[in-house]
Amino acid sequence: xxxxxxxxxxxxxxxxxxxxxxxxxxxxxxxxxxxxxxxxxxxxxxxxxxxxxxxxxxxxxxxxxxxxxxxxxxxxxxxxxxxxxxxxxxxxxxxxxxxxxxxxxxxxxxxxxxxxxxxxxxxxxxxxxxxxxxxxxxxxxxxxxxxxxxxxxxxxxxxxxxxxxxxxxxxxxxxxxxxxxxxxxxxxxxxxxxxxxxxxxxxxxxxxxxxxxxxxxxxxxxxxxxxxxxxxxxxxxxxxxxxxxxxxxxxxxxxxxxxxxxxxxxxxxxxxxxxxxxxxxxxxxxxxxxxxxxxxxxxxxxxxxxxxxxxxxxxxxxxxxxxxxxxxxxxxxxxxxxxxxxxxxxxxxxxxxxxxxxxxxxxxxxxxxx
Amino acid sequence: xxxxxxxxxxxxxxxxxxxxxxxxxxxxxxxxxxxxxxxxxxxxxxxxxxxxxxxxxxxxxxxxxxxxxxxxxxxxxxxxxxxxxxxxxxxxxxxxxxxxxxxxxxxxxxxxxxxxxxxxxxxxxxxxxxxxxxxxxxxxxxxxxxxxxxxxxxxxxxxxxxxxxxxxxxxxxxxxxxxxxxxxxxxxxxxxxxxxxxxxxxxxxxxxxxxxxxxxxxxxxxx
Numbered sequence: 204x205x206x207x208x209x210x211x212x213x214x215x216x217x218x219x220x221x222x223x224x225x226x227x228x229x230x231x232x233x234x235x236x237x238x239x240x241x242x243x244x245x246x247x248x249x250x251x252x253x254x255x256x257x258x259x260x261x262x263x264x265x266x267x268x269x270x271x272x273x274x275x276x277x278x279x280x281x282x283x284x285x286x287x288x289x290x291x292x293x294x295x296x297x298x299x300x301x302x303x304x305x306x307x308x309x310x311x312x313x314x315x316x317x318x319x320x321x322x323x324x325x326x327x328x329x330x331x332x333x334x335x336x337x338x339x340x341x342x343x344x345x346x347x348x349x350x351x352x353x354x355x356x357x358x359x360x361x362x363x364x365x366x367x368x369x370x371x372x373x374x375x376x377x378x379x380x381x382x383x384x385x386x387x388x389x390x391x392x393x394x395x396x397x398x399x400x401x402x403x404x405x406x407x408x409x410x411x412x413x414x415x416x417x418x419x420x421x422x423x424x425x426x427x428x429x430x431x432x433x434x435x436x437x438x439x440x441x442x443x444x445x446x447x448x449x450x451x452x453x454x455x456x457x458x459x460x461x462x463x464x465x466x467x468x469x470x471x472x473x474x475x476x477x478x479x480x481x482x483x484x485x486x487x488x489x490x491x492x493x494x495x496x497x498x499x500x501x502x503x504x505x506x507x508x509x510x511x512x513x514x515x516x517x518x519x520x521x522x523x524x525x526x527x528x529x530x531x532x533x534x535x536x537x538x539x540x541x542x543x544x545x546x547x548x549x550x551x552x553x554x555x556x557x558x559x560x561x562x563x564x565x566x567x568x569x570x571x572x573x
Numbered sequence: 574x575x576x577x578x579x580x581x582x583x584x585x586x587x588x589x590x591x592x593x594x595x596x597x598x599x600x601x602x603x604x605x606x607x608x609x610x611x612x613x614x615x616x617x618x619x620x621x622x623x624x625x626x627x628x629x630x631x632x633x634x635x636x637x638x639x640x641x642x643x644x645x646x647x648x649x650x651x652x653x654x655x656x657x658x659x660x661x662x663x664x665x666x667x668x669x670x671x672x673x674x675x676x677x678x679x680x681x682x683x684x685x686x687x688x689x690x691x692x693x694x695x696x697x698x699x700x701x702x703x704x705x706x707x708x709x710x711x712x713x714x715x716x717x718x719x720x721x722x723x724x725x726x727x728x729x730x731x732x733x734x735x736x737x738x739x740x741x742x743x744x745x746x747x748x749x750x751x752x753x754x755x756x757x758x759x760x761x762x763x764x765x766x767x768x769x770x771x772x773x774x775x776x777x778x779x780x781x782x783x784x785x786x787x788x789x790x791x792x793x794x795x796x
Contacts, residue, residue, distance in 0.1 A: 254693050280696040281705075293694035297712040306708070310699040356698055 206231040207265040207359065207392050213250050213257040217243050220416050228411075228421055230360070230392035233383065235403040235424070238413030238436065244396045245290070247413070248362050251394070252287045253280035264360060286358030286391075290365045292349040294337045300348050301333040307355040318357050318389050326388050327351045327381055343374035347381055354389055361386055361393040367402060375402075382406055383570065400437055404428075404445060404486050405570040412436050429534055431516050431525055443488040444536045450481045459561070465532045469506050471564035477571065484570050489525060491563035492537035495556045496547055506559040510535065512551055517541050528557055578745055579753035579769075586661070586749060587729040590668040594676040594725050595718075597669065602680035603706070620677050623670060632738025635667050639739060659741045664749070667739045668729050675724040683717020684710065720784050727780040731773065 206229045215222040222243035228234070238244050249255040251262060253269065256277060262269040269278045294303050308320055324330055327347050332340070340348065346366050353361065366382060367375045383406040386393035394411075397403050403410055403424060410427050412419040414436040420427055425445035427433055448469065452461035458473040462485060469485065477483060498507060510528040517524040524544045526537045535557055549555065605617060623631060639657035640646045649657045657663040687710055695705035711718070733751040740747030742756060750769060757766040 252697060254696065280693070281699050281701055285697070287697040289690075289694065289697075291690070293690050295691060295694070295709060295713075297709075297715075306695075306700075307698045310704075352698065 205390055205392065208263075209251075209360075210263040211251065211261070213247065213260040213262070215243060215246055215250065215257045217241070217246060222247065222413070222416050224413070224418055226411065226418060226421065228409075230394065232408040233386055233393045233395050233406050235407035235410040236394050236396045236413065237400070237403050237410050238398065240398055242398075242413045243416075244398070244413055245364050248287070248364050248394065248396055251360075252285050252362055253278060253283045254287070284357075284359040285362060286353035286356050286360070287362045287364060288346070288349050288353050288366050290368055292345040292366075294340075294345055294348055294352070296337050298337065299333070300329065300335050300337065300340070303337065303348060303352050304329075304333075304355055307352045311355060311357045318354060320355070323351050323354050323389075326385055327354075341374065342370045343377040346370070346378050350381065350385060354385060354391065358391060361391045363393060363395040365396050365398070367397070367399075379405055380571070400428075401486075404484070425534075429527065429536060443486055443491075444534060446485045446487065446530075446533050446535070448483055448485055450477050450479050450483060453477070453479060465530055467508050467530065469508070469559070469561075471561050471569070474569055477569075481571055485564070486569070487535060487559055488563065489536040489538035491559055492535060492539075493558040494526060494528075494537055494539055494543070494547065494549070495558060496553070498556050499558065502558070503560075504558045505561050508535065508557045508559070510555060510557055512549055512553045512555055514551060515544055515549055517544065526555075528555060530557070576753075579748050579750045582661075582745065582748065583730055583750040586664055586668060586732075587726045589665050590672055590729045591676075591722050591726045593665070593669060594672060595722065598673065598676035598680060598721070598725075602677045603684055603710075605677065605681045606684035621674050623672070624674050628671070628732075628734025629738060631671065632667070632735040635663075635670065635735065635739050639663050639666070658739060659743060659747060661740075661746050664736060664740045664747055667735050668732060671732060671735050672725045672729050675728045676721045679717050679721040679724065680714065683714035683720075686717075687713045716787060719787055723780055723784055727777060731777065 208229050209226060211224060211226040213222070213224045215224070219241065224243070224247055236244050236248065246255060250257045250260060251269075257272070259272045261271045261273065268276055269283055270276060295306065298306065304320070304323075324333070327350060329348065329351055332344060332348065337345070337348075350366070363382060367378060370378065379402070382395070395403075395406055407424050409422065410424050411421050412427060412433060419436055420430070420433055428437060428443060428445060446464050446469075448462040448464035450460060451463040451468070453473065454461065459470045460473045460477060462469045462471065462483065471485075498509075508530055510530040512526055513529045513534065514527040515524060518541075522540050522542070523538055524541045526539060526544070526549060528535045528537060537557060601620070605613065605620070636658060637643060638645050639649075641650050641656055641658075646657055649655075649662075653662070655662065657666060691709050691713060692705050695709045696702070700708060731751060732749065733755070736747060736749055736752055737755075742748050742752050748756070750773060754766050754769045754773070757763075757769065
């Protein structure tokens with residue numbers, strides 16, 4: 204996996220406001236560009252791809268200058284080693300699937316990166332779609348072909364512009380694993396635009412938060428989700444934590460999957476696509492976590508995690524408080540009432556037990572890691 | 574059996590005109606479909622003029638322009654040794670103006686219907702603008718090209734007023750089928766006039782049926 208540095212400054216006039224974006228980060232794996240609708244995510248992506256011009260922009264990628272308005276430099280879109288997968292796929296309707304892929308393959312100027320025709324078709328399961336006319340593809344298939352087509356240009360940077368937004372939930376689940384795995388499989392740094400935190404959690408390692416016309420934060424997904432000052436962007440409803448875990452068991456009799464992390468165990472309803480040894484990422488919503496000061500006995504809740512309180516933030520004027528718990532490395536966020544905080548006398552340094560009902564996990568809460 | 578020379582001359586003129594207009598009209602239509610220039614309505618109006626102008630008016634001005642006394646006419650004489658007036662070359666040039674809207678308007682519509690999206694996709698796949706034009710825009714506008722060419726061809730075949738003004742009635746040089754019919758009627762050869770007129774009528778009808786049939790069924794890839 205190669206890491207590349209992106210330095211960007213762009214001043215964009217959007218319909219309602221201005222976006223002053225400033226970024227300097229190393230791209231590796233999948234980075235989510237996250238923000239509410241209308242925050243300028245897609246426009247920023249189009250500026251990076253060279254399809255739109257910012258009023259003022261300077262973009263350097265991997266030491267190459269793509270745009271510098273101070274020096275009147277604007278590299279045309281087709282000269283930038285960028286691949287953009289559009290929201291609406293934009294397959295060429297006059298060509299079949301193979302024709303669309305060949306269009307990209309022929310024009311690719313690099314033969315590096317170990318990206319081959321066969322490799323791409325295999326990674327995206329397109330073998331039996333090659334002869335298909337584009338008009339006869341389903342929404343999910345279209346996006347898979349679009350992704351394959353873009354990868355075949357051997358880009359140094361892959362941009363995904365909300366490729367899931369036009370799909371229903373079933374189709375999303377079908378394409379999500381490919382979106383997460385293909386960029387890593389082919390070692391292409393990727394920026395993935397999304398306004399849905401559950402997609403970000405499943406696919407991305409790091410995220411850029413856009414809001415109110417500027418970049419609000421850049422960091423790892425779990426770090427950002429833990430930050431209460433960013434909750435107006437990431438969404439209170441969504442507040443939660445991410446745990447990196449390993450599958451340690453599949454209990455066929457009780458239909459449970461057992462995960463383990465930092466010496467503790469979590470069980471959840473069986474996720475059949477996982478097998479023992481798989482690395483996974485699990486999302487636990489703050490509101491699904493309850494706290495106890497002693498290890499509870501005779502309880503139906505199976506997941507009891509021992510930890511230590513790091514921080515308690517009470518939300519003035521509401522009934523709620525958020526408690527950040529250190530589980531010996533990984534951190535867990537719990538949303539409980541302020542009354543409970545007071546009753547349990549919770550404060551930094553207190554030993555607590557976090558309780559999570561197994562039934563609060565669904566398939567969308569978990570994703571396989573590479 | 575009527576003399577077939579006017580028929581061949583007419584087809585020759587229509588073919589040459591269509592090919593030349595494809596070359597000239599395509600970039601013009603592309604520009605009109607994409608430009609935001611202020612002079613766009615002006616250019617569109619000039620392009621559409623032959624649709625509303627009496628052919629005699631157009632023919633008259635072209636005659637004046639083509640005359641060896643004008644700089645265009647005299648330049649042509651210097652270069653080719655022949656005059657533009659009352660010659661086949663003059664007919665071709667006149668037809669280029671006369672049939673221009675029949676080429677440009679369907680093409681402009683087809684290019685506008687494609688929109689910027691497929692072209693952006695092509696750019697993101699490393700296709701230069703010219704490459705994208707030939708490999709994406711042209712195939713997607715296939716139906717527009719067919720319609721434009723057929724209409725241009727058919728319209729040029731039916732040309733009368735402009736030809737009469739600019740070309741006159743010289744057998745083998747400017748006597749096209751429409752002029753020939755006029756001539757036959759003038760000399761009271763109604764039988765031959767009938768034959769030629771019916772032929773032209775059937776041809777024009779068949780062409781329009783073809784155009785509408787193609788537009789209705791379309792090529793499945795055109796939105």
